[in-house]
Amino acid sequence: MTTTAFKEPVRQETPGAAAREPRRRPGRLRRVSLPYLLLLPALLLELLVHLVPMAIGMVMSFKELTQFYIRDWSTAPWSGLGNYKVSVDFDAPVGNALLHSFLVTVAFTLLSVGLCWLIGTAAAIFMQDTFRGRGLLRALFLVPYALPVYAAVITWVFMFQHDNGLVNHVLHDQLHLTGKPSFWLIGDNSFYALLTVSVWKGWPFAFLIVMAGLQNIPKELYEAAALDGAGMWQQIRRITLPSLRPVNQVLVLVLFLWTFNDFNTPYVLFGKSAPEAADLISVHIYQASFVTWNFGTGSAMSVLLLLFLLVVTGLYLLVTSRGRRASTDV
Amino acid sequence: MAPPRSFLWSRRIFLTLLTGFVLIPVYVMVSSSLKPLADVTGKFRWLPSGLTIRPYIDIWSTVPLATYFMNSLIVAGSATICSVVIAVFAAYAVSRYSFRGRRVFTVTVLSTQMFPGILFLLPLFLIYVNIGNATGIALFGSRGGLILTYLTFSLPFSIWMLIGYFDSVPRDLDEAALVDGCGPLGALLRIVVPAAIPGIVAVAVYAFMTAWGEVLFASVMTNDTTRTLAVGLQGYSTLNDVYWNQIMAASLVVSVPVVAGFLLLQRYLVAGLTAGAVK
Numbered sequence: 001m002t003t004t005a006f007k008e009p010v011r012q013e014t015p016g017a018a019a020r021e022p023r024r025r026p027g028r029l030r031r032v033s034l035p036y037l038l039l040l041p042a043l044l045l046e047l048l049v050h051l052v053p054m055a056i057g058m059v060m061s062f063k064e065l066t067q068f069y070i071r072d073w074s075t076a077p078w079s080g081l082g083n084y085k086v087s088v089d090f091d092a093p094v095g096n097a098l099l100h101s102f103l104v105t106v107a108f109t110l111l112s113v114g115l116c117w118l119i120g121t122a123a124a125i126f127m128q129d130t131f132r133g134r135g136l137l138r139a140l141f142l143v144p145y146a147l148p149v150y151a152a153v154i155t156w157v158f159m160f161q162h163d164n165g166l167v168n169h170v171l172h173d174q175l176h177l178t179g180k181p182s183f184w185l186i187g188d189n190s191f192y193a194l195l196t197v198s199v200w201k202g203w204p205f206a207f208l209i210v211m212a213g214l215q216n217i218p219k220e221l222y223e224a225a226a227l228d229g230a231g232m233w234q235q236i237r238r239i240t241l242p243s244l245r246p247v248n249q250v251l252v253l254v255l256f257l258w259t260f261n262d263f264n265t266p267y268v269l270f271g272k273s274a275p276e277a278a279d280l281i282s283v284h285i286y287q288a289s290f291v292t293w294n295f296g297t298g299s300a301m302s303v304l305l306l307l308f309l310l311v312v313t314g315l316y317l318l319v320t321s322r323g324r325r326a327s328t329d330v
Numbered sequence: 331m332a333p334p335r336s337f338l339w340s341r342r343i344f345l346t347l348l349t350g351f352v353l354i355p356v357y358v359m360v361s362s363s364l365k366p367l368a369d370v371t372g373k374f375r376w377l378p379s380g381l382t383i384r385p386y387i388d389i390w391s392t393v394p395l396a397t398y399f400m401n402s403l404i405v406a407g408s409a410t411i412c413s414v415v416i417a418v419f420a421a422y423a424v425s426r427y428s429f430r431g432r433r434v435f436t437v438t439v440l441s442t443q444m445f446p447g448i449l450f451l452l453p454l455f456l457i458y459v460n461i462g463n464a465t466g467i468a469l470f471g472s473r474g475g476l477i478l479t480y481l482t483f484s485l486p487f488s489i490w491m492l493i494g495y496f497d498s499v500p501r502d503l504d505e506a507a508l509v510d511g512c513g514p515l516g517a518l519l520r521i522v523v524p525a526a527i528p529g530i531v532a533v534a535v536y537a538f539m540t541a542w543g544e545v546l547f548a549s550v551m552t553n554d555t556t557r558t559l560a561v562g563l564q565g566y567s568t569l570n571d572v573y574w575n576q577i578m579a580a581s582l583v584v585s586v587p588v589v590a591g592f593l594l595l596q597r598y599l600v601a602g603l604t605a606g607a608v609k
Contacts, residue, residue, distance in 0.1 A: 034423075034427065034514055035423040035424075035427035035429040035432075036423075036429065038419040038420060038422060038423035039419070039420050039423050039424075039435060041416045041419065041420070042416050042417070042419070042420035042439075042485060042489065043435070045416065045478075045481065045482050045485060046438065046439065046442065046482065046485070046486075048457075048478070048482075049450065049454065049478065049479060049482040050442045050445070050450065050482060051438075052453075052457070053449075053450045053452075053453035053454050053457060054445070054449065054450070054453070056453040056456065056457065057449055057450075057452060057453045060452065060453065060456075072460075073456050073460075119348065122344060123344070123345070123348060126340075126341040126344055126345060127345075129333070137345065137349065139593050139596070140349065140352060140353065141348070141352060142592065142593065142596055143352065143356060143589060143593075144352055144355075145592075146539065146585075146588055146589045146592035146593065147585050147588070147589060148539075148542050148543035148559070148560070148584060148585055148588060149543040149544075149545060149560075150543065150545055150559070150560045150563055150581075151359075151563070151581035151582075151584055151585045152355065152581075152585075154563060154577060154581055155355045155358055155359045155578065155581060156355060158358065158362065158370075158574050158577070158578065159354075159355065159358055163373070164370065164371060164372060164373060164374055164574070165374055166354070166358055166374045168374075169373060169374035173373070200351065200352070200355070208599070208600060211600065212600055231334060232333050232334055232337045233334075233336070233337065254443075257443065257444045260446075261444075261445075261446035261447065261448075263446070263447055263448060263545070263546045264543070264544070264545040264546065267545055267546065267549075268545060281446075282446055282447070282448045282546075285446075285448045286448055286451075286546070289448075289451075289452055290550065295452055298452060299452060299453075302446070302448060302449040302452070303449075305446060305449070306445060306446075306449060309444055309445070309446075310444075313444055
């Protein structure tokens with residue numbers, strides 16, 4: 001279908017081409033500027049919505065920006081490093097809360113990414129061969145990924161309800177595992193509630209990417225291994241997992257950044273202020289800015305977060321590219 | 331060679347557990363949406379005491395769901411179309427031309443992926459308010475502002491995926507078109523775009539899903555008339571009652587279009603991810 005779609009117009013153009021020869025041979029200037037023209041819309045938008053706001057965010061982080069200056073933020077007084085000092089003063093309430101939120105986010109992200117990767121990889125490997133019902137299962141597994149966040153997470157909110165939720169019904173009434181119904185959306189349990197929802201929603205992405213990666217492993221590798229007498233489990237350990245390494249490096253980085261920055265899940269699960277045990281950094285900064293109206297401090301926290309992500313990503317890329325170089329040397 | 335029994339059994343157990351984990355919330359969503367209110371306010375029951383479609387009728391009057399639906403559709407639809415068109419041009423430039431600043435552009439575009447949305451929220455909020463004050467163009471609270479914001483969210487990912495896709499379209503094809511007298515834009519629209527349709531569909535699906543599911547900007551940057559589904563769904567819990575059966579019904583109604591679209595087009599998405607992200 002595609003062949004006919006592009007062959008036809010080409011043929012139509014051929015007779016007229018000679019007549020319009022001069023227009024067809026663009027000047028040097030046009031040839032040079034064409035890629036920039038094509039990039040222009042994307043560049044302008046990136047500037048307006050990403051780069052300029054980032055620059056403004058940096059400026060704002062050095063200002064004493066409260067609700068009084070919101071109508072004209074440029075008139076807000078400078079505070080120098082004041083906002084940063086408040087943010088990293090871990091003995092004072094604001095800094096202490098930020099540190100706590102940061103540590104919670106790190107623990108949450110590591111657990112969530114690890115579990116998403118593990119479940120996604122296992123599912124993709126188990127579903128590499130064809131078996132009955134594989135297509136249906138594959139479609140089912142993608143449902144959590146396709147569902148809009150708020151619709152999916154609100155269902156989990158319902159399931160985590162103290163009095164009329166499924167989770168307490170199963171754990172308490174049916175399995176008698178807990179002495180009395182627990183609270184899931186407040187208190188310490190909220191961390192596990194958030195983790196469960198995050199893994200439920202996130203693993204299908206790992207599944208998708210690993211499945212795509214598996215298709216690139218040459219069949220001959222498995223055949224050769226089978227000839228050498230390697231069993232199924234050995235093939236997975238010796239061929240599948242090592243071959244997935246480049247895919248995993250991208251996957252883990254993307255999962256890490258998405259999970260670390262996730263706002264939607266905790267916001268729908270807990271609302272404007274999350275319980276202490278599940279106080280992820282995005283919601284924490286949102287609360288500092290839009291609930292307590294301290295835009296300056298909020299911006300300083302955002303910049304610190306950005307610096308952290310830059311350092312982590314940089315280190316990660318350095319380590320993985322060194323690893324890749326080492327593995328090609330061998 | 332047939333897989334060993336240990337493999338078959340682990341596969342059976344793992345996939346059964348995983349299916350349960352994935353499907354229980356979906357079951358809760360569907361079954362609760364068909365329950366009378368008394369069923370969802372009391373103890374959880376696996377089976378409804380009586381089936382009713384009342385929640386599906388009531389959702390439209392409890393909150394102006396139709397308005398929110400239209401808002402979401404307009405915002406997500408416009409953002410998708412604009413971001414796909416812009417990404418196609420940008421990706422073509424990066425894939426087919428070498429020019430000064432090419433690397434800087436791709437690195438910048440990619441790195442905006444890693445920034446938390448909260449970083450842009452504050453300044454964008456102020457920029458939109460200031461533009462509104464200065465020019466009278468209401469970006470803050472309008473659909474336009476939200477469209478603008480959303481289309482840049484999916485843009486980096488779209489450009490990234492399309493570069494991979496365009497690279498996999500043989501260069502000879504569009505070079506032949508250039509020789510035959512097509513302009514560069516002709517070659518793009520007549521050769522490269524038709525050959526990369528799966529990738530473009532994948533990008534569109536992704537852009538639409540991102541916009542349809544976004545909560546943060548929707549909750550700050552909309553007002554009563556421009557509210558999208560992401561914010562509107564909160565309207566079912568009032569001070570006195572939480573209409574869980576209606577919430578579940580509404581969740582299902584807003585999910586069906588995206589889930590159906592996604593499942594229909596998932597082959598393209600997987601193909602797009604393979605070309606763009608994996609290689």
